[in-house]
Ligand SMILES: NC(=O)C1=CN([C@@H]2O[C@H](COP(=O)(O)OP(=O)(O)OC[C@H]3O[C@@H](n4cnc5c(N)ncnc54)[C@H](OP(=O)(O)O)[C@@H]3O)[C@@H](O)[C@H]2O)C=CC1
Ligand SMILES: CC(=O)C(=O)O
C-alpha cells in the first residue's frame with residue numbers, strides 16, 4: 246500500500262514537475278519571444294532610421310555609435326525579414342579593403358587574431374584619436390585645396406568611420422574641402438582625378454533598364470538620394486557627368502552634419518550629355534560624349550528614374566534634386582512633389598537658410614520682415630525660391646495675402662529689373678515678381694530706385710556687387726544686409742573684405758562659400774556662411790526619422806525658424822547671423838525635430854507612435870563614427 250502511495254506521489258510529482266517545467270519552458274519561450282519581438286521592433290526602428298548594429302554586441306557607444314548598417318548589407322531586398330542575430334563580417338584582407346568596417350591600425354590584437362588580420366598589419370595598434378591626429382597633420386601639409394579634397398575622398402574610400410570622425414571633429418576646417426568651394430574645382434577636374442566610382446551613374450544608355458541599374462548599387466536600405474544631371478553645378482555651369490562631386494559632397498554632409506548613416510545615402514548622376522564644349526573635347530571626360538538630350542527624351546528618362554526609385558526603395562525614400570538647370574528644376578519639382586518625397590535644395594533648402602539669416606539679422610536691423618525691402622541679383626532657382634519663402638513667411642505672420650507681400654521683393658536678372666512690361670518674355674517662375682515699374686537695366690540703378698534694405702546675390706556671377714553698388718547700399722542703410730550667395734568663392738558677388746571696407750564696417754554680411762574673418766579699422770568682422778548645408782541635413786533627418794511622405798513648405802519655414810533660433814548672443818557679438826558649423830549636429834537635431842513635429846501636425850508622418858521628445862529622438866538616431874569592436 247505504502248509502495249502504491251509512494252508511486253502515486255512520485256507520479257504526481259513527476260507530472261507536476263513536467264507540467265511546471267513545460268510551463269516554465271513556455272514562459273521562458275514567451276519571454277524570449279517577447280524579448281525577441283521587442284528587439285526586432287527596436288532594431289527595425291533603428292534600422293529604418295539609422296541602421297542597427299549586431300556586429301558589436303559589446304558596443305558602448307550608445308545608439309548612435311553602436312549602429313551600423315549590417316542589415317542593409319545582409320538583406321537582399323527591403324521585404325526580406327530582418328534577422329538581427331545574423332552576423333556577416335568580412336575577415337582578413339577583405340576586411341581591410343571594406344571602408345565600412347576597416348579600422349586600419351586601430352584593429353586590436355584580439356580582433357587581428359579573430360579576423361585573420363595577423364601579419365596583414367604592422368604590430369602597432371593605434372587609437373582612433375591618434376589616427377585622427379596623424380591624418381589631420383598630413384592633411385594640413387597639403388597646400389593645394391584639391392589635394393586635401395583628394396586626400397579626404399581617399400580616406401572615405403579606405404576607412405569611412407575615420408573620414409566622418411575627421412569631418413565631424415574639424416567641421417569648420419574641413420567643410421571647404423569636401424564641399425564648396427573645393428568641390429567645384431573637383432567637379433571641373435573630376436575626369437582627371439577620378440579613381441573610384443562614389444555613386445551611381447545613370448546615363449541615356451540605360452534608358453529602359455534604370456531599375457536594373459539601381460539594383461546594382463551594393464547597399465539596399467537607402468533612405469536618401471541626392472541626384473543631379475550636372476547642368477548647373479554651383480555657379481560653374483554645365484559639368485555634365487562630372488557633377489557627381491556634388492551629390493557625393495552633399496551626402497557626406499547628410500552624414501557628418503545630419504547623422505544619416507552613410508550606407509543609407511546614395512549619390513546619383515543622371516547623364517544626358519553635356520553642352521560644355523571643353524568637357525566634350527577633354528580626353529579624360531567621364532560622361533557621354535554628346536550634347537544634352539532635352540524634351541521628351543529627357544523627361545522620359547527622369548520619369549523612369551523617379552518611378553524606379555520608388556519601386557526599388559518604397560514611398561519613403563527621400564530624393565533631393567541638386568544643381569539642375571532652372572529650365573528643368575522648377576518643372577521637376579512641381580511634377581514630383583505631389584507623388585514623391587522630394588525637395589529641390591537650390592530652390593527650397595536655400596530659401597530656408599536665407600530666411601533664417603534674415604530673421605536672425607532683424608535683431609540688428611530692427612523692424613519685422615514686412616518692414617524691409619529686398620533686392621536680388623539673379624532671378625533663378627535660388628533667387629525666386631528665397632523670394633517666395635520670404636513672401637510666404639510675411640504673409641503667415643501678417644495675414645496679408647502673399648500676392649501683396651511679394652510687392653516689397655524685387656529681382657534683377659541678366660536683362661535688368663523684372664517689371665511687368667517684360668512679363669511676356671518672362672519664364673514662369675519670374676512672373677510673380679514682375680511688379681509695376683519703369684524698366685531699369687543696371688543693378689546700381691535698381692539699388693538707387695528701389696532702396697533695398699537687403700541685397701541678395703544669386704546670379705552665379707562673381708564681382709557683380711561692385712564698389713558703387715555696395716556703397717549705394719551703405720548710403721541708404723545704417724546697417725545694410727548683404728548676402729553674396731553664389732558659389733564657389735570665385736563666383737561670389739563680392740568678398741567679405743569688400744563688403745566690410747566699402748560700407749566702413751557697417752554691413753552685415755554672409756556668403757555662400759566661406760570667407761575668413763576680416764580686420765577693418767582694428768575690429769575683426771566674422772562673416773557667416775549662408776549655405777543650404779545648414780538646412781538639408783537636418784531637414785532630411787527630420788523627414789526620415791518621422792517617416793514623412795511629402796515635403797510641405799511649412800516644414801521649410803519650421804527649419805528656418807529652428808536655425809534662426811540657434812544664433813546666440815555670442816554669435817551676434819561677432820556680427821554673425823548664423824551659428825558656427827561647430828554646433829551643426831545640435832542644430833540639425835533641432836531642425837529635424839521641428840520638421841518632424843510639423844509633419845506630424847500635418848498628418849504626413851507615418852512613424853507611429855510619435856516620439857515624445859523629438860530632439861532627443863533625432864539625436865538618438867544620429868550616426869556617430871565610433872569604431873565597432875569585432876568579436
Ligand atoms: N549659398 C547657397 O546655399 C546657394 C547658392 N547658390 C548659388 O546661386 C547661384 C545661382 O544659382 P541658381 O539660382 O540655381 O541659378 P539660375 O541659373 O537658376 O539663376 C541665375 C540667375 O542669375 C541671373 N544672372 C546671370 N548673370 C547675371 C548677371 N550678370 N547679372 C544679373 N543677373 C544675372 C540669371 O538671369 P537670366 O534669368 O536672365 O538668365 C538668372 O536669373 C549659383 O552660383 C549657386 O551656386 C545656389 C543655391 C544655394
Ligand atoms: C550650395 C548649393 O547648393 C549651390 O551652390 O548650388
Ligand SMILES: [Mg+2]
Pocket residue numbers: 479567568590591
Ligand atoms: Mg546646389
